Amino acid sequence: MALARVVSFDGVSQARVEEMKARMAEGRPDDIPATEIVMLYDGDAEKSMVVLFFDNEEDYQLADETLGAMPAEDTPGTRTAVGRYEVAVREVA
Numbered sequence: 001m002a003l004a005r006v007v008s009f010d011g012v013s014q015a016r017v018e019e020m021k022a023r024m025a026e027g028r029p030d031d032i033p034a035t036e037i038v039m040l041y042d043g044d045a046e047k048s049m050v051v052l053f054f055d056n057e058e059d060y061q062l063a064d065e066t067l068g069a070m071p072a073e074d075t076p077g078t079r080t081a082v083g084r085y086e087v088a089v090r091e092v093a
Contacts, residue, residue, distance in 0.1 A: 002035075002087035003060045005052045005067070012048040012077035017041055020076055031066040033059040039076070048076050053087065060084070 020039065028034065034052040041048045052067075054060040064084075072078070 001056070002090065003054045003057065004085045004087050005034075005054070005060060005064060006081075006083045006085060007050045007052075007067075007079060008081045009048045009050070009075065009077035010046065010080050012041065012046050014043055016076055017043075017048070029066070032063045034063060046077070050076070053090075 035055055036053040038051045039048060052063060054063065
């Protein structure tokens with residue numbers, strides 16, 4: 001069963017989004033074993049939503065612990081919500 005960790009942020013500037021893109025281009029740490037990461041961004045509202053997909057509970061838990069302990073200055077903005085979801089439907093073109 002695939003799982004998703006969905007996190008929303010406020011106060012996300014365009015400069016911060018560019019910084020996050022550059023950091024992701026360098027690769028992901030081993031303690032965030034996501035199969036895919038999607039960052040949605042609303043520049044007008046300076047809000048972002050990040051969805052991380054995982055193949056199993058063990059990978060989800062490892063990343064959740066790592067990301068939950070991440071210092072605020074390493075996140076895109078102010079974290080407003082974190083949710084865990086089962087991936088019920090997923091289609092990739």
